[in-house]
Every structure is written in C-alpha cells, then in structure tokens.
Amino acid sequence: MIKAVRIAVVGLEFGAEFIPIYQAHPEAEMAAVCQRTKEHLDRVGEAFGVTERYTDYSELLKDDSIDAVHINTPPMAHADHVVDGLEAGKHVACTIPMALSVEDCKRIVEASDRNGRKYMMMETVVYSREFLYVKSLYDSGELGRVQFYRSSHQQDMTGWPSYWEGFPPMWNATHAVSPTLALRRDEAEWVQCAGSGRIEERMISQYNSPFAIESTHIKFRNTDVFAEVTRSLFETARQYRESFDVYASKKSFEWTQVEGEKHIIHTGESPERIDVPDFADRLPKPIRAFTTGGVYDTGEHAHRSFIQGGGHGGSHPHLAHEFISSIVEDREPYPNARQAANITCAGILSHESAVRGGERVYLPEFTFWK
Ligand SMILES: NC(=O)c1ccc[n+]([C@@H]2O[C@H](COP(=O)([O-])OP(=O)(O)OC[C@H]3O[C@@H](n4cnc5c(N)ncnc54)[C@H](O)[C@@H]3O)[C@@H](O)[C@H]2O)c1
Numbered sequence: 001m002i003k004a005v006r007i008a009v010v011g012l013e014f015g016a017e018f019i020p021i022y023q024a025h026p027e028a029e030m031a032a033v034c035q036r037t038k039e040h041l042d043r044v045g046e047a048f049g050v051t052e053r054y055t056d057y058s059e060l061l062k063d064d065s066i067d068a069v070h071i072n073t074p075p076m077a078h079a080d081h082v083v084d085g086l087e088a089g090k091h092v093a094c095t096i097p098m099a100l101s102v103e104d105c106k107r108i109v110e111a112s113d114r115n116g117r118k119y120m121m122m123e124t125v126v127y128s129r130e131f132l133y134v135k136s137l138y139d140s141g142e143l144g145r146v147q148f149y150r151s152s153h154q155q156d157m158t159g160w161p162s163y164w165e166g167f168p169p170m171w172n173a174t175h176a177v178s179p180t181l182a183l184r185r186d187e188a189e190w191v192q193c194a195g196s197g198r199i200e201e202r203m204i205s206q207y208n209s210p211f212a213i214e215s216t217h218i219k220f221r222n223t224d225v226f227a228e229v230t231r232s233l234f235e236t237a238r239q240y241r242e243s244f245d246v247y248a249s250k251k252s253f254e255w256t257q258v259e260g261e262k263h264i265i266h267t268g269e270s271p272e273r274i275d276v277p278d279f280a281d282r283l284p285k286p287i288r289a290f291t292t293g294g295v296y297d298t299g300e301h302a303h304r305s306f307i308q309g310g311g312h313g314g315s316h317p318h319l320a321h322e323f324i325s326s327i328v329e330d331r332e333p334y335p336n337a338r339q340a341a342n343i344t345c346a347g348i349l350s351h352e353s354a355v356r357g358g359e360r361v362y363l364p365e366f367t368f369w370k
Contacts (some may be wrong), residue, residue: 034055085182131182145248148225149183150228221370
C-alpha cells in the first residue's frame with residue numbers, strides 16, 4: 001500500500017489550482033509540475049515551491065519516482081496524454097472531457113485495464129456542494145423515487161481560442177450529463193438529440209456543425225428514467241450556467257435561474273429556497289479550507305489560476321481526495337474509465353444523433369460497467 005502518492009500536475013493554467021491542495025493533502029506529495037512554456041512553468045513552480053519541473057511530458061513520464069499524474073491540458077490532447085501516462089505505469093487523473101471521440105475513450109478504457117492503473121475523470125460537477133447535497137437527499141430516501149432529470153451547460157465562448165469556434169456543443173457535455181448519471185450511479189443506454197438553430201456561417205465549417213443548441217434525451221440502462229440535457233456555446237443569449245434539476249416523487253431539486261440566487265426544493269407543490277451545506281467534513285482536515293475559496297498568497301506571481309474554490313462548487317479538494325484515496329485504498333475512483341467513457345460518449349453520440357436528424361444512437365458495450 002502506498003503511503004504518500006507522489007503526484008505531478010500537467011498543464012498549469014486551470015491545473016495550477018490543484019497544486020496547493022496536493023501540497024496540503026496528508027497522503028499526497030506534490031512531486032513535479034509540467035507545461036510547455038518554460039517561463040510560465042518556472043513562474044508557477046516558484047510560486048508554489050515545486051522544484052521538479054518539465055516542459056516535456058514524455059520526460060516526466062520517465063521519472064519512476066512519480067506515482068500519478070493529474071492532466072489539465074487542452075481537450076484535444078487528453079487522450080494521448082492519458083494513454084501515455086497509463087502505459088508508463090502512472091495512475092492518471094484528467095480533467096474533462098475524457099476525450100473527443102468514442103475511439104479515444106475506448107483507448108483509455110483499454111489502457112487502464114491493460115496496465116492495472118487507476119483512471120479518474122476529474123468532473124467538478126459531481127463533487128460540487130449542490131451535487132453532494134442532492135445525493136445525500138437521494139441516499140437518505142428523502143427525494144423518493146427519481147422520475148426525471150433536466151440539466152444544462154450554457155456558455156458563450158466568443159473570444160476563446162480559435163479551436164473552440166464552431167465546436168459541437170455536445171462534444172464537451174460532461175458537466176451537464178454527469179450529474180444525471182451520477183446520482184444513482186446509472187449508465188446511459190441510448191441518446192436521441194435535436195440540433196437547433198444556427199451559428200455564424202464562418203464558424204460552421206471548422207467542425208461541420210451548424211447547431212446553436214443541442215438538446216438530448218438520455219435513456220438510462222435497465223431503468224425507466226430519462227434525462228434531458230441542453231448545451232449551447234455560441235449565438236445564444238444566456239448567463240453562464242451549469243445546472244441540474246431532479247424531479248422525484250417526494251421532493252424535487254431545481255437549480256436557480258440566475259447565478260447567486262438560492263436553489264429550490266419543492267416538497268409536493270410547496271417551493272422553498274435553500275442554503276446548500278458544505279461537505280468539507282468529508283475531507284482530511286488540512287484540505288477542508290479549499291472548499292470555500294480564497295486567493296492564495298503567491299506573492300508577486302499572483303495569477304488567475306491560483307484563485308481557489310470559487311467557481312466549481314468547492315469541488316477541487318473533493319476531486320483530489322477521491323483520486324488520492326482511490327490509489328491509497330486500491331479501489332476504483334468515481335468516475336473511473338468506463339464510467340467516464342459512458343458519461344463522455346453520451347455527449348459525443350448525442351452530437352452524432354443530432355447530425356443524423358435525431359436518430360436514436362446506442363452507447364457502445366465498453367462504456368457499460370454494471
Ligand atoms: N470545471 C472544469 O472541470 C474545468 C474548468 C476549466 C478548465 N477545464 C479543463 O482544463 C483543461 C485546460 O484548460 P485551460 O483553460 O487551463 O487551458 P489552457 O489552454 O489555458 O492551458 C493549457 C495548459 O496545458 C499546457 N499544455 C498544453 N499542451 C501540453 C503538452 N503537450 N505538454 C505539457 N503541457 C501542455 C499548457 O502549457 C497550459 O499550461 C481543458 O481540458 C478544460 O476543459 C475544466
């Protein structure tokens with residue numbers, strides 16, 4: 001059994017947020033950082049006192065003293081970086097999405113199986129305080145029978161790096177798909193998606209995807225429950241939103257319409273605005289403070305990425321803890337490779353369904369894990 005997991009963080013924009021958490025985690029050792037530009041690599045390394053630094057990921061993988069890597073590189077790099085990490089014998093955590101094609105999700109599942117190493121998709125939503133709260137209501141029986149889910153991830157990606165322009169909305173839908181599947185640890189069986197509206201003509205050619213909004217229905221395997229998931233990226237006016245609603249027989253949970261307002265629990269027909277509790281007590285003491293946020297003192301090197309905990313429902317320390325403890329305890333993390341593939345492929349295949357005029361598309365066998 002490993003006592004302290006020696007972990008490297010790869011990709012140091014969003015990824016840098018996890019460095020102080022691993023440094024404080026009692027069962028982790030922040031071993032190395034990696035990103036392509038030396039100047040930024042050194043800036044982050046110095047700010048956090050990490051001396052082992054790599055501009056070349058393949059060099060990092062040769063270091064046998066490193067047990068695990070946490071990858072935060074751009075989406076199109078995830079599959080190769082994850083497979084290379086698993087083949088090098090590392091446990092691998094990777095930010096969302098798992099990959100951008102069904103074939104690449106399969107490669108990761110196979111590499112994880114073949115090498116007997118953990119893979120975890122670091123999906124923030126399923127460790128957010130809202131999700132943990134609704135899950136605690138479900139697990140205690142307070143919600144009753146789940147009847148339906150509705151979720152969304154809407155944002156305006158105008159002005160982001162050019163590879164995002166015209167990106168099919170459902171290719172990166174894990175924030176909206178995952179809470180629906182994770183509440184009861186369900187599997188997606190098939191999807192049926194409508195592509196709606198049209199984005200600017202100049203953006204369409206990059207991915208041959210004209211849709212402003214994609215709205216999919218997911219049928220859950222061996223159950224009678226569905227989810228409806230909505231995703232938009234361009235040419236659709238709406239405040240940023242990652243939301244999920246759960247309709248159940250005794251109580252239902254609805255996400256607020258406007259960021260900053262309280263969410264709602266309906267008991268029968270009676271609505272009540274609620275305060276969502278913090279679940280920091282589930283974490284080792286030294287990393288509990290990371291659920292509530294705050295700017296970490298990085299001196300003159302202060303950087304946007306070092307702002308902790310604000311945006312993603314306090315999920316970052318829970319994610320780090322789930323990954324580290326799954327290695328220490330030698331158990332599967334959630335979501336593991338098959339579970340992440342099921343979540344990610346539900347999105348990828350929803351786009352395929354939309355392109356095929358709303359045909360039903362079945363998830364492949366390798367994404368089933370029950
Ligand atoms: N809520 C969430 O889960 C959430 C939030 C933000 C970002 N993300 C994900 O995090 C990832 C990174 O997002 P970002 O906004 O920080 O991107 P970014 O493009 O700003 O940063 C990417 C980082 O990866 C590094 N990198 C790229 N290729 C590399 C390589 N071959 N070897 C080593 N390092 C390499 C870059 O140097 C940089 O540090 C994306 O996949 C995004 O989807 C997830």
